[in-house]
Amino acid sequence: MSLPFPVADAPTPEAEEIGRKLFATGGEFLKGVVAMSGMPPADRLEVCFAGRSNVGKSTLINALTGRKALARASNTPGRTQEINYFTLADSHYLVDLPGYGFANAPVAVVAKWQALLKAYLAGRPSLRRAFVLIDARHGVKSVDEEIMTLLDRSAVPFQTVLTKADKVKDAEREQALNQTRAALAKHPAAYPELIVTSSEKGWGIPDLRATIATME
Numbered sequence: 311m312s313l314p315f316p317v318a319d320a321p322t323p324e325a326e327e328i329g330r331k332l333f334a335t336g337g338e339f340l341k342g343v344v345a346m347s348g349m350p351p352a353d354r355l356e357v358c359f360a361g362r363s364n365v366g367k368s369t370l371i372n373a374l375t376g377r378k379a380l381a382r383a384s385n386t387p388g389r390t391q392e393i394n395y396f397t398l399a400d401s402h403y404l405v406d407l408p409g410y411g412f413a414n415a416p417v418a419v420v421a422k423w424q425a426l427l428k429a430y431l432a433g434r435p436s437l438r439r440a441f442v443l444i445d446a447r448h449g450v451k452s453v454d455e456e457i458m459t460l461l462d463r464s465a466v467p468f469q470t471v472l473t474k475a476d477k478v479k480d481a482e483r484e485q486a487l488n489q490t491r492a493a494l495a496k497h498p499a500a501y502p503e504l505i506v507t508s509s510e511k512g513w514g515i516p517d518l519r520a521t522i523a524t525m526e
Contacts (some may be wrong), residue, residue, distance in 0.1 A: 313489040315470070318503040321520035329519030335342045337375035342392035346429050350395055352436035357522055361443030362455050363409035366473040366509060369441065371396065371406055374519055381406050391423060393430060399480040402522065405435070410453055431464035437510035438525050439501065440468040441518075446475045446506075449486045450493040462499045469501035470494060471518065476508035 321329065343349055350400045359367045368381035380396065386461030394406040407430075408423045431437070440461055444450055470490055475483055487504065496499040505521065 315494050315500070315502060315504050317487070318505050318517055318521070324368050325524050326516050327521040329516060329521075329523040332402070333374055333376065333519045334397060334521040336377055337371075337380055337396045339380060339405060340395040340403075342394050343426075344392045345426065346433065349434070350403070352434060354401055354403055354436060355438055356405060356434065356436040357438055357525070358405035358407050358430075358440050358460075359390055359407075359443060360468075361451055361473070362411065362445065362451065365409070365443045365445050367406055367409065367443055369509045370471070370473060370507065370518075371404060373507075373512070373515050374404075374522075379458075388431055391419065393426065395466045404522075405437075410457060422436045428460065428464070431460060431466050437466060440466050441505075442468050442511060443471050443473050444481055444486070444490055446472045446478050446486045449489040455493065458493070458497045458500070464495050465499065467499055467501050468497075469521070470504050471514075472504060472506045474508060475506045475513055476511045483505050
């Protein structure tokens with residue numbers, strides 16, 4: 311009997327090459343958005359990355375694009391306070407959403423981010439999929455459940471990506487995967503495959519590139 315939410319199979323050589331070519335363009339920072347009025351035109355396929363503060367979103371985007379400082383990583387939780395848009399070739403947007411949880415910011419600022427996030431998820435017609443990043447060392451936390459529920463309500467399909475998988479032993483990684491599977495079972499918008507990554511080791515990077523590049 312197959313596990314629910316299995317780890318995605320490795321991409322075919324053809325899909326991997328499509329992903330390599332797309333991300334070989336490197337990506338460019340377009341703009342940081344603080345209100346829906348500042349959104350770029352919804353004229354291309356768009357994917358977004360969501361996750362707790364310091365889960366490794368910026369590092370993962372840098373690893374995908376092969377650019378060390380395309381997305382700014384920060385050691386200060388809650389530092390990214392806007393929706394950051396990156397262009398990929400002339401066909402894709404990569405979107406880095408504000409980190410959630412443990413935000414080192416006033417309550418009013420956090421409330422403003424949350425309102426913007428809800429408006430973005432509900433009102434972005436070109437958004438094909440959200441990638442929800444989960445730290446392999448910690449598994450799914452209550453704040454992750456909140457973003458998953460918001461994605462359910464917004465009818466945005468989301469795929470879970472385990473980050474920092476090299477930082478734990480095999481048994482701990484399997485435990486994190488099983489805990490994540492149990493959490494995802496409650497969310498109708500959850501995509502049925504997981505991707506396991508390490509930005510440092512390059513694990514899962516070709517898989518994620520191919521997933522994005524072959525999305526319709």
